[in-house]
Amino acid sequence: MADKIQLRRDTAANWTSANTVLSQGEQGYETDTGKMKVGDGTTTWSSLSYFGGSTLSDLNVTATSTELNYVDGVTSAIQTQLDAKAETLTDLGITDGTNGQVLTTDGSGTFTFATASGGGGSSFEAVASGTLANGDTVIVNADGTVSAVSQVVQTAAVGTQVQMTTGNVNSIDGVSIGNNKIAICYRDYNNSNYGTAVIGTISDTTISFGTPVVFYSGTWNTTPAIEWHPEKQRLVVFGPGLYGFGYGYVASVSGTTLSFNSTAYQLFNSTVTWYSSVYDPTTEQIVVSYSPGSNNAGVRIVTVDESDDSLTFGTLLYFDAADYRDLCMTNDGKLVIAYIDDNDSSRPKAIVGTISGTTISVGSIATINSSHTSSSYIKCVFDTNENKVVIVYVYNSDGYGTVGTVSDTSISFGSVSAWDTDSTQFLGLAFDSNTNKSIVTGRHNSVQELREVTISGTSLSFSDPVNFSAGGDGTFNVAVYDSSSQRVAIIYSLSQTTGYANVYRPSGSTTNLTAENYIGISDGAYSDGANATVQIVGSVDDAQSGLTPGQAYYVQGDGALSTDADTPSVFAGTAVAATKLIVKG
């Protein structure tokens, strides 16, 4: 068992009272303070210093005893010390600003008072695509970057005529397939009338073509139809096959290379003529229409299976007798069939179809103009901006047009007006969703012309004609709008010798503003690629001028603010001062 050594000890008061003289080297311990003294054989207890030093400097402590006592005294003393040492931010070395300024940081430990750039509220940071000025209205792009709302004014231009084929073509149809490309099918006159397809690539106002592909080495003797299924990424061509029966051909596209399924799918087991088609984005199906006989025309759903490039067909609905015929889809998923009624003195008519699964039902027939007997070349497109149908046709060798308004399963028409009064034929029609105009193409005497068509209420207005091919008698004049290039391609046969194409750039202004992409106002000036702060809903921007407090303001297509809504209507916010706007939207 170890020995225990205990020091001489007592309370501090008793040590002081006794005032003992400790022997040299003898230790005395205060049991209530924990302190200790060591004797020298002559000095009394009260005169001895505590072991280890008598002053703070003896312990290498720089703080004063008062300061140490503050620490020892915890809260109240520390608060007093802090109050004395750092009562204001200037006590921390930050230079004071002016009234109303806010403290900012450079992110590296330097704090500065600065004038607030906005009125506060929420903000959003993103990389700027293009430059942003303080106070600019801002959109978010598809890639997450932000840009100032801006508008580009586009002047109309027709590109140079491009030869598509070395020989004559006939029975042409075309469709946009995206990525600045269109697909065209035609009857190749110089190759035994075989069914042929080719991909065209649009570059500004010109077009180039890949290698043509014969997908049916047999006679094509009627107008075909070609449609693109954007979801399945398949091209479907409707046209004659064996014995002239109706067939559907499926192809995939890679660049300008077409790969057709070796199997053609029989659409009708008898001779079929005059094909037309449209893609229905609502049900993601294709609608095809054709004339299986001289006294009737039918329409049916086509379902594409991309796994084996096969086609299946819904029930064929006979709706009337019509060779000249065209289809379009409304914003509400209604099918519009515009046609020339062969059983009623070739009057122009239209009906509305409702698609349910793979079945189509139609409403009552509406006649566009009962006086226009012996009409022909009817075309229709849907103006997605005006939510109305544009219909053009030829009557008595003149071009006519009207606006169709669809309500449930019926369609009504506005005034019918003539737009060309001199030997009009072979019409094409496309809707440009960028400039919200339709483009009608056609042969006028012996030249090929186009016009821009706009809807005003229930009437159409037509621009002056633009000549896209001076010589020859053009036929077909198929117009295809490609939204990716924002151009209209026109494909036609000239003088029955050669296939040609032109690219048209419609006039108009285009904006990057949509009904959905406005997010707020730029909180400063930023260069392209910089990290930009955007004041979003709930914040107050103070970089405006000339606003009227209490007024609602809308973002214009060019990015400006106005009390009048532009198209599309985008609410920017409410002014609270001439320079300040509460961001809403």
Added chain:
Amino acid sequence: MKTIIENATDISKYIFEDDVEISLDETSITTPGFIIADMNSSNATVVEDVTPPEDWIGCKYLHADSEWVLNPDWIEPVD
């Protein structure tokens, strides 16, 4: 000249000059100006050194045993 014959029917589908290069593979036939997607090395044959009828047009004649015969199913195409 040379012609491409559809094996199952002997129908002469295409005519080319002798010096035109034609390539048949499993999925298609490639010619200098276009691709034939519905004919290939399995269903078609190239016959060389032929002299087609003056009014030859695709599908109008059969070619078998070095003889040209009018296709009994032929219908003149309309413009």
